[in-house]
Amino acid sequence: MNLLNGNEVAKELKGKIKKAVEQLQQAGxxxxxxxxxxxxxxxxxxxxxxxxxxxxxxxxxxxxxxxxxxxxxxxxxxxxxxxxxxxxxxxxxxxxxxxxxxxxxxxxxxxxxFKKDVDGFHPMNVGYMFKGLPCFLPATPYGIVQMLEHYNIETTGKHCVIIGRSDIVGKPMGVLMLQKNCTVTTCHSKTVNMKEICLQADIIIAAVGIPEFLKAEMVKEGAIVIDVGITRVEDSNHPKGYLLKGDVDFANVAPKCSWITPVPGGVGPMTRVGLLLNTLQAVQNS
Ligand SMILES: NC(=O)c1ccc[n+]([C@@H]2O[C@H](COP(=O)([O-])OP(=O)(O)OC[C@H]3O[C@@H](n4cnc5c(N)ncnc54)[C@H](OP(=O)(O)O)[C@@H]3O)[C@@H](O)[C@H]2O)c1
CATH class of the missing domain: 3.40.50.10860 (Leucine Dehydrogenase, chain A, domain 1)
Known part of the structure; x- marks a missing residue:
C-alpha cells in the first residue's frame, strides 16, 4: 500500500505557484x-x-x-x-x-x-469543463486530478467508480475522469448493488459525507482509493473536541489498496491548491 500524500504534493505545487507569481511580478x-x-x-x-x-x-x-x-x-x-x-x-x-x-x-x-469564478461553479465554467475547454475547474476534482498526475497513476482504460453526485465533487469528478479515459460509473443514494459495483473498480473516489462508508469488502485487491469525505466527529479526547473522519474505513481498506489517500492530509490540501491554481490562471488569462 502506498499513500497519496496530499500535503507533499500541495507543498510542491505551492512552490511552483510562488515562482510563477514572482515571474509575473518581474514581468511587471x-x-x-x-x-x-x-x-x-x-x-x-x-x-x-x-x-x-x-x-x-x-x-x-x-x-x-x-x-x-x-x-x-x-x-x-x-x-x-x-x-x-x-x-x-x-x-x-x-x-x-x-x-x-x-x-x-x-x-x-x-x-x-465566470471570468472570476475560481471555484468553477458558474454554469459557463461547468459547460466549458463538460466540453473539455479551458475553464476554472471545481477545486476538489481539479486537485484530485493533479494528485493522480503527480503520482503517474494510469487512468486510461481503468474503471473509476465515483460515490456521490454533488455538483461540486461527484459530477465534475466523473467528467474529468472520463476525459482521462476512464470508464466511469457514478453511484449515489439510490444506487442498487453498490458493493458489486465497487468491487469492479480499479479506482474508487468516495465523496459521500458518511464516515467510514467504504468498507474493505467493497474494494478489490490493488484498487486505488481516493477519500474526499471530511466529517467532524465529536471526540472529547481531542483538543479541538472533534476528529476529522473520511468516507473510507482506512484501517481495513488500506491493506488491500495499491494507493490510498489519508484523511486528513489527502484530498483536503489538494482542494486548497486547486483554488490557488485557478486564481493564478485568472491572472494569466487577463
Ligand atoms: N476534502 C475536501 O477538500 C472536500 C471538498 C469537498 C467536499 N468534501 C467532503 O466530501 C463529502 C462529500 O461532499 P459533497 O459536497 O459532494 O456532499 P453532498 O452534496 O452531500 O453529496 C453527497 C453525495 O453522496 C451520496 N450519498 C449519500 N448517502 C449515500 C449512500 N448511503 N450511498 C451512496 N451514496 C450516498 C448522495 O446521493 P444523492 O445525490 O442520491 O443524495 C450525494 O450525491 C463531505 O464529507 C464533504 O465534507 C471534502
Missing part, C-alpha cells in the same frame, strides 16, 4: 488577488476562509476577506459581488458556502462573473 504584471465573501459566523466556514487567506499569503497572492452579517439581504450581497466583478484589482472571487437560508446559492453563484 499584477499580483494575483483572491477575494472571499463570508456570510455569518459558522465556525467551519470561518476556518476554511482563514485557511484560504493563509494559502494566498504563502504563495505571494493578495487576498481580501469580506465578512458580512448573516442578516445581509440577497440584494445587498448581489451588489457587493457586482462591485467585485467590476473591480480590476481582484482576479478571483469565492463565496463561502453554505449561505444563510434566505440567500439562494444558485443566484449568488450565477452573479459572480
Amino acid at each position: 504584471k499584477k499580483t494575483p488577488h483572491l477575494a472571499a465573501i463570508l456570510v455569518g459566523s459558522d465556525g467551519a466556514s470561518m476556518t476554511y476562509v482563514n485557511a484560504k487567506a493563509k494559502d494566498c499569503a504563502e504563495v505571494g497572492f493578495q487576498s481580501t476577506v469580506l465578512h458580512f452579517d448573516a442578516n445581509i439581504s440577497k440584494e445587498a450581497l448581489i451588489q457587493e459581488i457586482i462591485q467585485i466583478n467590476n473591480n480590476p484589482e481582484i482576479d478571483g472571487l469565492i463565496v463561502q458556502l453554505p449561505l444563510p437560508k434566505h440567500i439562494p446559492e444558485k443566484e449568488i453563484t450565477e452573479t459572480i462573473s
Whole structure:
C-alpha cells in the first residue's frame, strides 16, 4: 500500500505557484488577488476562509476577506459581488458556502462573473469543463486530478467508480475522469448493488459525507482509493473536541489498496491548491 500524500504534493505545487507569481511580478504584471465573501459566523466556514487567506499569503497572492452579517439581504450581497466583478484589482472571487437560508446559492453563484469564478461553479465554467475547454475547474476534482498526475497513476482504460453526485465533487469528478479515459460509473443514494459495483473498480473516489462508508469488502485487491469525505466527529479526547473522519474505513481498506489517500492530509490540501491554481490562471488569462 502506498499513500497519496496530499500535503507533499500541495507543498510542491505551492512552490511552483510562488515562482510563477514572482515571474509575473518581474514581468511587471499584477499580483494575483483572491477575494472571499463570508456570510455569518459558522465556525467551519470561518476556518476554511482563514485557511484560504493563509494559502494566498504563502504563495505571494493578495487576498481580501469580506465578512458580512448573516442578516445581509440577497440584494445587498448581489451588489457587493457586482462591485467585485467590476473591480480590476481582484482576479478571483469565492463565496463561502453554505449561505444563510434566505440567500439562494444558485443566484449568488450565477452573479459572480465566470471570468472570476475560481471555484468553477458558474454554469459557463461547468459547460466549458463538460466540453473539455479551458475553464476554472471545481477545486476538489481539479486537485484530485493533479494528485493522480503527480503520482503517474494510469487512468486510461481503468474503471473509476465515483460515490456521490454533488455538483461540486461527484459530477465534475466523473467528467474529468472520463476525459482521462476512464470508464466511469457514478453511484449515489439510490444506487442498487453498490458493493458489486465497487468491487469492479480499479479506482474508487468516495465523496459521500458518511464516515467510514467504504468498507474493505467493497474494494478489490490493488484498487486505488481516493477519500474526499471530511466529517467532524465529536471526540472529547481531542483538543479541538472533534476528529476529522473520511468516507473510507482506512484501517481495513488500506491493506488491500495499491494507493490510498489519508484523511486528513489527502484530498483536503489538494482542494486548497486547486483554488490557488485557478486564481493564478485568472491572472494569466487577463
Ligand atoms: N476534502 C475536501 O477538500 C472536500 C471538498 C469537498 C467536499 N468534501 C467532503 O466530501 C463529502 C462529500 O461532499 P459533497 O459536497 O459532494 O456532499 P453532498 O452534496 O452531500 O453529496 C453527497 C453525495 O453522496 C451520496 N450519498 C449519500 N448517502 C449515500 C449512500 N448511503 N450511498 C451512496 N451514496 C450516498 C448522495 O446521493 P444523492 O445525490 O442520491 O443524495 C450525494 O450525491 C463531505 O464529507 C464533504 O465534507 C471534502
